[in-house]
Amino acid sequence: MNITVKLFATFRTGRFVTQECEYPEGTTVASIVETLGIPENDLGIMLVNSRHVALNHKLSNGDTLAIFPLLGGG
């Protein structure tokens, strides 16, 4: 299935800004995060089609996944 992944802030470094890619059926957010080599500790917001999702969320063909790092400083 076809998934568009959008990365933000530091997650773009050494990766990409936007990428369309083929993934097997049943792919979860967690598996894409792992494929991209993003440490789970750095994960902030994950959105699928602009809605908050958890790591175990299963993606569907045509979905757009956006991943933002965790910001906590003040």
Place this chain on the structure above:
Amino acid sequence: MMTTLPIFIREQSVSRLLPWKLQIEAAERFGVPLAQVEEAALERGILPARYQRNRTTMTVGDQLTLFRSCVAVIGCGGLGGYVIEELARLGVGTLVVIDPDVFEEHNLNRQLLSSPAELGSPKVAAAVRRVGDINPAVTVVPHQAAFSPANGSELLADCTLAVDALDNIAVRLELAETCRQLGIPLVHGAIAGWYGHVTTQFPGDTVLQKMYASRSGEKGIEQQLGNPSFTPAVVASLQVAEVCKLLLKQGTPLRGRKLLIDLLSMEFHELSLNEEDGGIP
């Protein structure tokens, strides 16, 4: 007839402006705090001259509303320093400032209230001194304490709203819960490196809770990136604009929306958050 404070203000004001020198003179002559002179002037439609460039962004009535407002700033570091500075210059009458820490050398690159002379001083004490320097008509209520669910309701009891300038995600969520209990809005900001975000949460909204639901720690990528001088200034200024609008009931706040700021790419993204995502019920 004996001259009273209101008569003095009316007679001495020039083009409905009260110059600072006369505000001090009135306070000394009538033995009242500068804040009382400010309120008496504003109540009579006379603007302390220091606020003349606030016109026409806000009316004299708006300025009185700001004067009678009490805003809590939780955290007096990178974000908090700028937030306090801007709220004091804006003319918000009472600031409750909360922070347990003293200034350390690694604060000097970005924290407005810090300076070599302030190293080792409590951050809230520096806030009192700074506001005393720039706008002595503003009352600062300092609490050198860590915000917690145990003291939160008491610390924020008299506040119209709260500004999140914390550096710890768990405490942010505790602050959000305290604001919900007190029924006051919360203006959230967080930073790391070139990046930041801002949102405004009303009682009952759960944007913060949803936003931080997947986190595993108390800190974000600021642990690796640190924070340069400009990111807190940008995010704090956006927070103060939100506070100003909420206090004056003007404009459109970032409710149910989250502004994501990337100063490296110079991109501003807005996320719309519906009820399921913690936005407007």
